[in-house]
Each structure stands twice: as C-alpha cells, then as structure tokens.
Amino acid sequence: GGVEDEYGVPLVGPSGQLLDKALWSVGLTRDHVYVTNIVKCRPKNNRTPTLEEGHHCADIHLVKEIELVQPKVIVCLGKVAFQYFYGRAASIMRNRGKWFTWRGYDIMPTYHPAFLLRQTGHELVESKWQVYYDFKAAVEKAKAAMPDYTYQSPEKPDLLAQYAALKESRHW
Template sequence: MSFPSHENLEEALLQCSACPLCKDAIGPTSCNGSITSPLAIVGEGPGGVEDEYGVPLVGPSGKLLDKALWSVGVTRNCVYTTNVLKCRPKGNRTPTVEEGAFCASRWLDEELSLVQPKVIIALGSVALKYLKDPHGRITKDRGQWFETKYGIPAIATYHPAYLLRLTGPALVKAKWEVFYDLQAAVTKCKEQAPDWVSKSDEPTDLLSLYEERRQERRGTRNEI
C-alpha cells in the first residue's frame, strides 16, 4: 500500500480489520502530535485508555512520558508519536513479535515513509524488536544508536509502562537512563534540524485534545 497523504493513511488505518486483534479492541488507534516533526516516538501498542481515545500514549504511561520529555525540553505537540501495534491486545498483554511485524509492515512503515523523521525513539522491547532486530533486548540495547531499515537513526529506551512497575533504587536508575536516552535523541535531532521548535509554553493536554474522538469511539462501541 501507499498513500498520497497522512490523512488518507489515517482514514484507512481506522477502518483496518486485517488481524484478529481488532475483535477485542474498540478499534485501531492512530497517532498524535506533529506530522512535520523531525522526531518520531514509536511505542509498543495501545492500552485501555489509548483504545478509548484512539491515539497512543495518553494513559498513565503517556503522562509519565510527557514528564520525561518536558525534562529534556520537548512537548508532545512538537513530536510525532505512534505505535508498532495499532489495536489493543486482549488483557493488555505484550504483543508478540509476529503480531508487531504483521501490523507495522502495513501501517508503521507507511507512516514513517510519509513523516520522514530525522530521529526515532523506540520505546520498549516491541518497538526495538521491529525497528532493529527480532532478537533485540531492551536491557542490553537501550541507549545505543542503530540504523533502521528506513535509513533513519534510532535509539531505544525503556517504555514508561516498565518504569511504572519499578520502585526504589531500580526506579531512580531507570529514570536517569531514560532521561539520558531522550536527551541524546533531542540533541541529535536538533543537530539535523536546527530550526525545530521542540517545546510549547505548556505541556500538551492530550486527553482534552482527543475527547471528541473518545466520544465518537464510545458511540461506535455502543452500536456494536
């Protein structure tokens, strides 16, 4: 598939029923942020809140990501955020490598071809395995730059959901590692796109921004 614009791609994506995962989700989720941003964040897959709102990383993990990005001078409206997997797996389980590849080869590849970011941040193991290597391990590969098949440099870091499960010294250590990984990505991005405005005056309220979509999806769910 190829699409003349991101708008055309999103319209088609939200109608997708190509795999069984859509049966247990309200529907596919798309993206949020700026399609002209030089920085793209690729997460794993939607959770419950994301399934409700139809966009990635707006629940508890998204709020933690917002704080981490703010600490390195970035707000979500100034980056492009998407996921490897577009539909929520039942029970919020971790997607398999095969599920990620099936979905991403149809949608993520097309998204990044249209957006053409300068730098990609891979959040978590599912994104790392698709963008780098099916055998990649986030504990070993995080913080290291690698070249994606798109010819775009990427760096992997922990998914915010992982941080939410940690406590004590392990949490402090992981938060600092994420900070340095994000900082490295922003630095490289500004080297390649020096005119990029990475931050607005206030954090982006994504839940308010996508409330209308949430209501539309709720109506669709009630009709089923």
C-alpha cells in the same frame, strides 16, 4: 491500553502521562513530535504483543507512517518497538541507549513508560535517569538535523483534554 482504546490515541493513559513528563524534561512536547504504536490494536488481556504481531502490524502501517512523517530520529519505547526496528529478538536492557540505523533512520531504543511504572526504589530512579539521558541524546541528534524547528510548546499540553472530543466521537 484501555485508556488508549477509549481515546483512539497512543500513550494517553498513565504511561502517556509519564512520557509527557519525560519529554518535557528534555525540552519536547508531544504536539511537536510524532508518537505512534508499532501494534495498532491492543492484544487480549493487554498483554505485550509478540514479535510476530509487531512485525505484521508495523509492516502494514508503520512503514507508511514513517515514509509520510520522515522523522529525523526514532526513539523506540520498549522491547516490541526495539525488536521491530532491530530485526530480531534482542534485549532492550542491553541495547537501550545505543544508536543503530534502520533504512537510513537513526534509532534510539529506551524503556517504555509502562516499564518505568512497574519499577520501584533504586531500579525506578536508575531507569528514569537512563530514559532521561536517552531522550537528551535523541533531542541533540534531532536538533543537529533541524536546528530551527520548535521542539516544545511554552506549556505542557493536556492530552486528555485535547482528545476529549475524539473520545466522545468514538462512543457509539
């Protein structure tokens, strides 16, 4: 999105703020987990990237990131991320919350925060609970693999303040 383009950091706008609340609710903060994008640049008119765009960009950059980070668990936020790891077009609605394996990594697909921001009423409440339980399952699996790792800071980090200098350095 636009805010992410300004800062050069994934998920720091409204979607990112919602993500931070969801992570906090399950005992995670973003300064203790790795967050990245499948597609590293925003498509025109902020449209959802195509499956082909996701594959092209991820095959170039994401695979290298994963090799460097060596995550214990990968949570896919939304359809584009899910379909990249799943390897084909498939419904995020039918597959969210279901574990699968990609190149030896445990993958959990769930809804993207932007999807939650578009929901209202009962659908919003239901979707938020689903994401909460998906994140809880991911935390349990990560803690089983790395029980001594610190997953949460004592206070929620303010990402916009944290990345303000980066934002300023990006304006020429």
